[in-house]
Amino acid sequence: MASDPPFRSRPSLRSGAQEDEGESTRITNLASLESELRARRQQVHAYLVVLAGSNLGEMYKIEGPESVIGRAMSAQLRLNDDGISRRHCRILSIGGRVIVEDLGSANGTLVNGEMVQHQELKEGDKIRLGANTMLKFTYQDKLDETFQQQMYDAALRDGLTKCYNKKFFVDRLETEFAYAKRHKTMLSVVIFDVDHFKKVNDNFGHLAGDAVLVHLARITHSMVRTEDVAARYGGEEFAIICRGIPLLNAGVVGERLRAAVEMENFEYQGRRLPVTISAGVAALPESQSTTPSELVGEADSALYEAKRSGRNRVCINGL
Secondary structure, X not given: OXXXXXXXXXOOOOOHHHHHHHHXXXXXXXXXXXXXXXXXXXXXXXEEXXXXXXXXXXXXXXXXXXXXXXXXXXXXXXXXXXXXXXXXXXXXXXXXXXXXEXXXXXXXXXXXXXXXXXXXXXXXXXEEEOOOEEEEEEEEOHHHHHHHHHHHHHXXXXXXXXXXXXXXXXXXXXXXXXXXXXXXXXXXXXXXXXXXXXXXXXXXXXXXXXXXXXXXXXXXXXXXXXXXXXXXXXXXXXXXXXXXXXXXXHHHHHHHHHHHHHHOOOEEOOEEOOOOEEEEEEEEOOOOOOOHHHHHHHHHHHHHHHHHOOOOOEXXXXX
């Protein structure tokens, strides 16, 4: 007697109503899929993703008929890397096409390694500006954008406070320091930490300490400009890079932050927590630092002086 075949044979699509029903279901599913794909295409937007440069990992949605890229304050996509002009190039959206146009920049605009005056952009094109910045042109939908942002945050932000992490701070400071030295512009660093933070942990628990850091980060983010970099430097210590701000003005930034923290109500599980900060400030060109780490060291020395002289205060390097 023959044994059963090892595999079931596929039923004929030409026999019986059951197969017809299966076929009609398949057609309905295809129609639904096509509808979903059409809807997704309508939700797709053009983006520029920074592959290299001081804004590494950031993604910019191209909106409106024109977006200027450059160092100018008025630029929609502001990049401060060496070799980028104030109004370097612009992105034009015309009839569903996206075009990059050089605006007479000093070092030109390159697309896939070729110098261009204006060129239509295609998916995956690489745009080089200056010596260090590389952008990728891409089309993405909301899901892609969310995923990209999550990847960006995971790589560059502190998981607890959502401030930038120390690596991002160090990398950005190297770029900003080199630019400020070369072009003789102002650059300030503010470093601050929580006074008697160990007592907060010891008296209220480490979860209370974490809550203080999260709250402090939220205050900090509300008080810095979009072009500034606020980072968790380590433990309860934070640092801010202030581009184009002189030493005394950076001291004002530190003092406003200190006063805001002193007036803020920090609570954890219904218990009020005593929280103040001390800050140190250093800046170019007043500083004689020759490296970014030396500039940070001067700000850190000023922070130590603020601690030594009573805490809950701001000290400015050299004053």
